[in-house]
Amino acid sequence: MTAARASGLVEARLGRPPQDALEAAVVLEAWAGVPAQQALETASACMPRTPAPPALSGTRPATPRRPPRMAAEGAALLATVSAIALWAAPLAAALGDGVVGRALTLALPLALGLHSALQARHLGRPSGLDGLRHRRAALIVGAVALVAGPAAVLGSAGALAGLLTVTWTSGSILLRRGWVAGYAAVVVGATPVMLADVPALAVVAAVATIATAAAACAIGTPRGRRAADEPRARRVRRAVVPGPWTRMAGAGLAGVGIGVLLVGDPSVGWAGGPAAALALLPSAVGGLWAGHALWRLADVFPQALSGVPACDGTGPSARRSVGTLAGAIGRLALTTVVGSLAVVLVAPGPGAGVLAGFGVVALAGVLVALLESLGRPVWATPAIAAGVAAELAVPVPFDGAALAAGGAVAVLLMAPAALVLLARPARTLATALWIP
Structure with missing residues (x-):
């Protein structure tokens, strides 16, 4: 032929x-x-020797679904962190400053590590809580072990650490289900009970039990209408594809490292009252806002790369993706500065060094989340480890100095990696983004 x-x-x-x-x-x-x-x-012989230039697609990329309820998440965060900050005084009066300090030093890294691991394995996946539906018994056993294990080793401090960890981790599951208001109501409602001279540890145990039971119900409850009530043609069984174990391990280790950065500076004083928790609020809200801003990358990447060869790593596509990161950092900085001024007016206890340190660590957390979402959690873990080492090695000339130094080291090591990925969005999109 x-x-x-x-x-x-x-x-x-x-x-x-x-x-x-x-x-x-x-x-x-x-x-x-x-x-x-x-x-x-x-x-091959039929094709022209000089290929024609590729035609631009006439279809606009679909807008990815974003996590809803940002305002609800922010309000719940403000309410729960403020309430837990008010728990510090009655807990310290009942158990002692040393017990509360050791409990928070263990609970915060452990809770952040579990949250990050669950997020990478199930909560951040399209199937969401469906991947945990057949693991409810294992999660309940794990919650009991989280309380019993540390309690057997550290006594009251370990029991309190386990209860706080279970409460915060259950909150991650409830947040994914959309039961934000109920979780905040339980935590906030426990505050006046605790301030009314009811045994503080018993109140924390009750909150942890309620949160665990609610999380178990949330895992077993389908969102929206029941599948049995829908027409047969509309019943779509979503495939459960959990995240890889390697990504889960990397995210969990990075989360633990962020928690160690938060509690590793002895000048912060987590057991000395609500000052430390209130000082964490502005940067926590700023990190939440910055994280939602980074969801724009799901639009920016495909729209900017329409008609751009995969080997082209420069031009408007790179500027738009890097600009999205810069906008997220700007939101974090603005929220941290404005919120810190408000905290200083309300509770003069936190120093400027502590507030700045929390802001830097929040930026490190945003970069960790970005690298994890781009499939590079292994790049974040050594940077966080270096930050922890720097925090533990730096002297404390003023409150928050070690905290700020450790966070700055982690940010300086992760920022180039993030910029490299965003500067070549075509290759990042083709090889790593949203690929298990």
């Missing part, structure tokens, strides 16, 4: 010129009975 005849046959069958040699070879093999190897050779 001559090249001219083959070309005419292909165009007749397709109703247009072939897009590439492979498409032409498939037509020749299917419609003309040409053997596979000969079809490939003939199709």
Whole structure:
């Protein structure tokens, strides 16, 4: 078969010129009975020697779904952190400053590590809580072990650490289900009970029990209408595809490292009253806002790369993705500064160094989340480890100095990695983004 005849046959069958040699070879093999190897050779001969420039797609990329309820998340965060800050005084009065300090030093890194691991394995996946539906018994056993294990080793401090860890981790599951208001109501409602001279540890145990039971119900409850109530044609079983164990381990270790950064500076004084928890509020809210801003990358990447070759790592696509990160950092900085001024006016206890240190650690957390979402959690873990080492090695000339130094080291090590990924969005999108 001559090249001219083959070309005419292909165009007749397709109703247009072939897009590439492979498409032409498939037509020749299917419609003309040409053997596979000969079809490939003939199709290659039919194609022009100088490829035509690629045509731009006329379809606008679909807008990805974003996590809803940002305002609800922020309000719940403000309420729960403020309430837990008010727990410090009655807990210290009942158990002692040393017990509360050791409990928070263990609970905060452990809770952040579990949250990050669950987020990477299930909560951040499209299937969400469906991946945990058949693991409710294991999660309840794990919650009991989180309380019993540390209690057996550290006594009251370990029991309090386990209860706080279970409460905060259950809150992550409830947040994913959308039961934010209920979780905040339980935590806030426990505050006046605790301030009314009810045994503080018993109140924390009750809150942890309620949160665990609610999380178990949230895992077993489908969101929205029950599937049995929907027409058969609309019943779609979403495939459960958990995140890889390697990504889960990397995210968990990075979360633990962020927690160690928060509690590793002895000048912060977590057991000395609500000052430390209140000082954490502005940067925590700023980190939440910055994280939601980074969801714009799901739009920026495909829209900026429309018609851009995958080997092209420069131009508007890179500027838009890097600009999105800069905008997220700006939101974090603005919220931290404004919120810190408000905290200083309300509770003069936290120093400027502590507030600045929390802001830097929040930026490190945003970069960790970005690298994890781009499939590079292994790049974040050594940076966080270096930050922890710097925090433990730096002297404390003023309150928050070690905290700020450790966070700054982690940020300086992660920022180049994040910029490299965002500066070549085509390659990042093709090789790492949203690929398990």
